[in-house]
Amino acid sequence: MREGRRSDALGWPTLDVVRPVWMRGGELFLMHGDLDDNVHPAMTLRVADALIKTNKTFDFLILPDRSHGLNEPYVIRRGWDYFVEHLLGAKPPVDYQIRRPER
Numbered sequence: 001m002r003e004g005r006r007s008d009a010l011g012w013p014t015l016d017v018v019r020p021v022w023m024r025g026g027e028l029f030l031m032h033g034d035l036d037d038n039v040h041p042a043m044t045l046r047v048a049d050a051l052i053k054t055n056k057t058f059d060f061l062i063l064p065d066r067s068h069g070l071n072e073p074y075v076i077r078r079g080w081d082y083f084v085e086h087l088l089g090a091k092p093p094v095d096y097q098i099r100r101p102e103r
Helices: 017-021 041-051 073-088
Strands: 029-033 060-062
Touching: 017 041, 029 041, 029 073
Parallel strands: 029 060
Antiparallel strands: none
16 A cells, blocks of 8 residues: 555555546436445445536436346446437437347
8 A cells, every 4th residue: 555545444545436527528327226236326326416516417327126237238228328319419219129139
C-alpha cells in the first residue's frame, strides 16, 4: 500500500467511484440486479444519489431477482437500445425480441 492511500479493514484501497461520475459527459445508464452478491446494490444507489445531488441526468434500471450476471435477452436489448439511441442517434426498434440460442 502506498503511503497516504487509505484502505478498508481488509487492506483494499478505498476507491471513490462516485467522484469521476460527476465529471463525466454524455449519457449514463445504470443497471443493477437487486440480488447481486458481487457488488452490493447500495453501491449503485450511492452513485445514483451523487448524480441526483449534482443535478445530473441519468437512466437507471433495477432488475428484481437478478444477480451480477445481467446477460438475459431483456437486459441485453435495453443496453443495445440505449447505445442505438444515444451513440447512433437513431430510434431502436420497439420491443425487439432477442432470443437465446438453442442448444
